């Protein structure tokens with residue numbers, strides 16, 4: 001597990017502490033290293049400016065900020081879906097070849113193929129990599145079981161609830177066992193109970209599989225519940241305002257969600273977000 005420079009969290013127990021470097025410096029070689037990245041679109045909008053961030057292997061990081069602060073733009077650039085106007089995004093362990101950038105992406109919309117059942121949807125990345133059919137079926141079925149959809153392999157997207165469709169989407173993103181899972185507000189359209197359940201199951205999955213998770217959200221509550229680190233962003237131009245270390249231990253569950261510590265952490269993160277919005 002990656003360790004971070006912290007200021008006060010030992011002294012205050014359950015607290016948020018700010019990274020002293022301001023650049024999110026993980027110890028050891030980071031999985032992804034973002035340096036002075038800016039993105040200006042053709043219409044002149046500066047979506048992000050001068051972002052410095054390291055993403056360490058195995059950590060759970062949220063990008064938290066108001067609408068328009070560049071969270072999605074940053075996530076998409078990490079995924080290679082669009083390049084920075086200036087600055088660099090490196091994968092130190094992956095070499096020059098982009099194929100070494102081993103990632104899965106989950107969008108807010110599950111984007112499933114409506115004509116294919118759950119198993120076939122999850123098999124898609126394996127089929128594209130020419131994995132033999134039998135093996136692809138087995139791996140996709142295992143992944144569906146891991147996201148809690150055993151027994152729904154033959155179901156079509158129209159037969160699944162919003163939460164179940166999102167589970168299929170996560171299974172599809174994880175079926176190649178990527179090192180990093182990038183998620184762009186994956187649960188924003190779901191009701192609160194379903195969202196809580198998916199948060200819990202995502203954490204269990206992350207704990208078990210040890211991928212790096214980067215989670216874009218507007219929600220202070222969701223970011224505190226899930227993350228080891230919260231990168232708070234501000235808009236116009238999109239930039240990083242704070243990099244917070246969430247000290248609460250895992251596993252996190254319903255007890256944590258209803259605890260005074262969680263409420264306290266949410267208050268602190270909310271304060272940081274307000275500062276960012278006011279900046």
Ligand SMILES: Nc1ncnc2c1ncn2[C@@H]1O[C@H](COP(=O)(O)OP(=O)(O)OP(=O)(O)O)[C@@H](O)[C@H]1O
Nearest residue numbers: 041043045046047066067068069070071072073074
């Ligand atoms: N393709 C594009 N062309 C021009 N401007 C864009 C494009 N994509 C995003 N933007 C602008 O860049 C800024 C950042 O957008 P982005 O979607 O990254 O923010 P966000 O924090 O993810 O917002 P939200 O939470 O609403 O999804 C916004 O002002 C947006 O309008």
